[in-house]
Amino acid sequence: MTTPSLPAERTTPVVLGGARAALWLFGTVLFSVALYYFIGVDQGATSVFGDNMYVHEFVHDARHFLGFPCH
Amino acid sequence: MERQFIARGMLAGALGGLLAFLFARIFAEPQIQRAIDYESGRDAAQSLLDKAAGLPVEAEGSDPFSRAVQGNLGIGVGMILFGVAMGGLFAVAYTLACGRVGNVRPRPLALLVALGGFLALYLVPFLKYPANPPAIGHEDTIRERSGLYLLMVGVSVVVLVGGVWLGQRLRARFTAWNAALLAALACAVVLGAVMLLLPSLGELKANVDQYGHHATETPLPLKDPQGRIVFPGFPADVLASFRLYSVAAQALLWATIGVAFAPLAERVLRRAPAGAAA
Numbered sequence A: 001m002t003t004p005s006l007p008a009e010r011t012t013p014v015v016l017g018g019a020r021a022a023l024w025l026f027g028t029v030l031f032s033v034a035l036y037y038f039i040g041v042d043q044g045a046t047s048v049f050g051d052n053m054y055v056h057e058f059v060h061d062a063r064h065f066l067g068f069p070c071h
Numbered sequence B: 001m002e003r004q005f006i007a008r009g010m011l012a013g014a015l016g017g018l019l020a021f022l023f024a025r026i027f028a029e030p031q032i033q034r035a036i037d038y039e040s041g042r043d044a045a046q047s048l049l050d051k052a053a054g055l056p057v058e059a060e061g062s063d064p065f066s067r068a069v070q071g072n073l074g075i076g077v078g079m080i081l082f083g084v085a086m087g088g089l090f091a092v093a094y095t096l097a098c099g100r101v102g103n104v105r106p107r108p109l110a111l112l113v114a115l116g117g118f119l120a121l122y123l124v125p126f127l128k129y130p131a132n133p134p135a136i137g138h139e140d141t142i143r144e145r146s147g148l149y150l151l152m153v154g155v156s157v158v159v160l161v162g163g164v165w166l167g168q169r170l171r172a173r174f175t176a177w178n179a180a181l182l183a184a185l186a187c188a189v190v191l192g193a194v195m196l197l198l199p200s201l202g203e204l205k206a207n208v209d210q211y212g213h214h215a216t217e218t219p220l221p222l223k224d225p226q227g228r229i230v231f232p233g234f235p236a237d238v239l240a241s242f243r244l245y246s247v248a249a250q251a252l253l254w255a256t257i258g259v260a261f262a263p264l265a266e267r268v269l270r271r272a273p274a275g276a277a278a
């Protein structure tokens, strides 16, 4: 790609730059999915921090309201 | 450039989560409280029935957090962190979509990716397994319900990505308009078939064994041994409002992500020459 600065108003260029970029994207997906899991699933069907209900009970209302199965 | 997108996506997500939380605090919390009140009333009626029948009465479990904490702080933290997570996934999808989905300008692309996230991560799974307030959902089926819900989310994401890919392929033979319509139709057919194949929650084995055949786990009227109704079924209006507000909150969250990210992405793309990804 040698196109000098495509005007952003017209169209979007491919913006991925190599392995470092891929690593950042992968890390972000991992982080986001982990957050999603702790808010939506943990200590319901499965549990990471042992057999207590602290995470589940704390975000309980959000879990219901965001559409996750609960109780 | 991807790092700038990720930071901005998560920021937009946090903002969306905050707005969705304020919406939830005003509209959803009263419905959640009504559902919890229904649950307590029903439990009390059930223990009376159990006592009359000479059965052991189930002890109330104690909750580690008060309702005030759950309904203010807990739901706030939960919604904002959910927004951050969705913003992160959104940023990854946006970065990958740049330059790969036809002639779309940066701002409309942000709205399209947000629409995709709303559909695949929430609305399509909701059509099969809608959000439920407290008091709806049997303890014995939480594993299966979680598995089915996450399966539905996974299928929706795969079908959406497949649909975008198919749309790009079809553009070689059709106009962009027709290619998009055909790809959307293919997605709808696949998703419809999957929804037909997956079981309704009421038809899970544990539920059929205990309650007979029903479509959902929504509590029916509680009856005494003579068949008289001693406690009503779950209030329909509470359920309808809760679900409507749930959809509205997610729509608000994703719309905020798209609208807030759009101008930020445009500025990032304009600053950096194409191909010079940092």
Ligand SMILES: [Zn+2]
Pocket: A060, A064, A070, A071, B134
């Ligand atoms: Zn619950």
